[in-house]
Amino acid sequence: MRDSGSDTGSDPFVETEDQQALRGLARQVAARDLAPNARHWDETEEFPEASWGALRAADLFGITIGEAYGGMGLGDVESAIVLEELARVDVSSAILAQLIFNGPPRAIEHLGSEGLRSRWLPMAASGEALFCIGISETEAGSAVNHMRSRLVADGDGFRLEGYKNYVTGGHKAAACLVWCRFPESVGTRGIGAVVVDLTRDGVSVAGTHDKMGLRGTSEAELAFDGVRVDASDVLLTGDPSNSEAFKTLIAHINHERCGNAAMCLGAAAGSLEYATRYMNERTVGDGTLAGFQGLQWKIADMTTRLEGARLLLGRAVRLAGVGGTPPALETAIAKTAANEAARFVCDEAIQLLGGYGYSREYPVERAYRDIRGLLIGAGTVEIQKNFIGTQVLRGATTTSPGWMANP
Template identity: 40%
Template sequence: MFDVYRLPDDHQAIREAVREVCDARVAPHAAEADETGEFPKQSYEALRASDFHAPHIPAEYGGAGADALATAIVIEEVARACASSSLIPAVNKLGTMPLLLAASPGLKQRYLPAVAAGEAMFSYCLSEPEAGSDAAGMTTRAVLDGDTWVLNGAKRWITNAGVSEYYTVFAVTDPSARSRGISAFVVEKGDEGVSFGAPEKKLGIKGSPTREVYFDNVRIPADRIIGEPGTGFATAMQTLDHTRVTIAAQAVGIAQGALDFALGYVKERKQFGRPIAEFQGLQFMLADMGMKLEAARQMTYVAAGKSERGDADLTYFGAAAKCFASDAAMEITTDAVQLLGGYGYTRDYPVERMMRDAKITQIYEGTNQVQRIVMARQLLKD
């Protein structure tokens, strides 16, 4: 009965395999991706060669078929090395989850194998300039014209925009029905009328491009709708229940990377004739960092299990894991900078990058204020 609290051997083996790849072929490019703001192609190739770029894709579509916990571990370990690179498996899951949840068998077969093979990435287009937390207030329109849908509008804060070949796009198909009038579609990068804005100049995750995506009379076949018309918003929210777990995993990985580096530093750095790790004040900081990190990891793994099973309380646990882990990551990375003192404030050391990267985990896929609203409503309802 006590094995329930121990990571299964096969999942531990996945962790070790991902860490080996990331230490050798991802971490060396992390600082460069941050400095240049360019997509880390070498890291992508390393993840693709090891089948860690989209591990969640089921085997029937040529994927690794990793369960939600294994996928979370992959994202955690990539984030430990490079937060920008961790958005490769994370956003591939975010973009394809609507298909896995609601698409026709034909649509799945058309698009998922390419993602599984590493021939294409998949992004998720929900937010708009005036519709962030209030996603149901979107204005992007899709109008049925014979056997095609015509899309017009703009999406903002789209991760890996311009690099991904495919996009799950949410658009209003019935303006009178509010959230029940939103539908989901697959749009291809090469569709006529699709264009991208300039890359955002961001605080962190600079190696993962964030752009606006524009749709100017984009005409797509009618069979590229995901599910039935009017079900898109429900699909979007159900998707986020699952993928908030991946953001929690990303936060855990960033925090682990910061703690690992800080531990090595305090053992080597000497002041007053001895390693600063021997000073009790710093030991208390390290203890708190480790405690928060492990609590966040366990919450994330519990939420991953609920995601895999599709438990009724996934909405609560996904929000809780994302909120707690991202808050913990921000605190842990900030403390890591503090432990390094002046060195922590320079780009010569990775902890300042990790602190900047951690911040976004408190914001995207629903701000932590929104997560607390979600949790409160679930508690009051249940």
């Protein structure tokens, strides 16, 4: 396999041989190791340890991490391929890969010091440790600029005082990338980020949220009570005179948004495939469900929305290129399209299965509950639309050749 970012190839509609091989591997692991336990994680809310072990055994955790740290150095295209395949059978398990591919390890590699990289990236690439990201707080979700978590100067380092909620995997992770205020920070000025070793004194898991879906991977509430943060733990220093660090962090979330979109596409594809099989098998009178034109149109609409979103995501991840970050406008469009396609497709899949679709014994019901959370995480659909709308009104354009700026 290539070792320097995504192979974007010459034809945007065709995957390279390496990408096809990676998709094949992820599909095999998903079918053999993830699918059989997916319902179990959902019903019991147990952390998907067996999925973790399977992804680790297949060496899939390291795909986006640089070779120097034990990974394969691939990019957003390959991340999207693997996440889509894993989410086709179980979004809770796919989230584990998302946290490694597009969470703190990616930020550490792109934005961090060599000290941070050599300390944490080998553990991420080998699947030795999980990582989590702490941005949201009780009164600072979409309005992230209202965050309260802050650093207080302490000798040559800091002490962290704060509380983060909805931290995916926070109860199992080795380290958390915490967005916080540096001394004298106001508004978005002075917001930066630190990597906190979660075994440090003063860190506690205050609880986990009870959720509708994604029940294998809990979202934790993390409290930081005077936690020591060394100067070497700083990922990006927040300078109280400007918002540069904050803007860099926000832009970097585009990796996570593309991963979120890929998981939506995967779950939607899995539901569409299941519904298609079901319609061909389910007899009603003398025929099958597949014979009803009204239901054929549902399949057509589901396919059209899914394929449209897949093309938009393909554009965003390919534009990231080698070692880059997916561009903001294309990413927001792709996430919105994938989130809404998944909501539509997974909902229609339930309808096509009739009463069985509503039963927890069939996977389409779980997929619907799982993707519902993805319309909220990594920036809600509404916040993506705020961004798209304001950008377009200001004259921003995408790379689409047909786009006419300021019509």
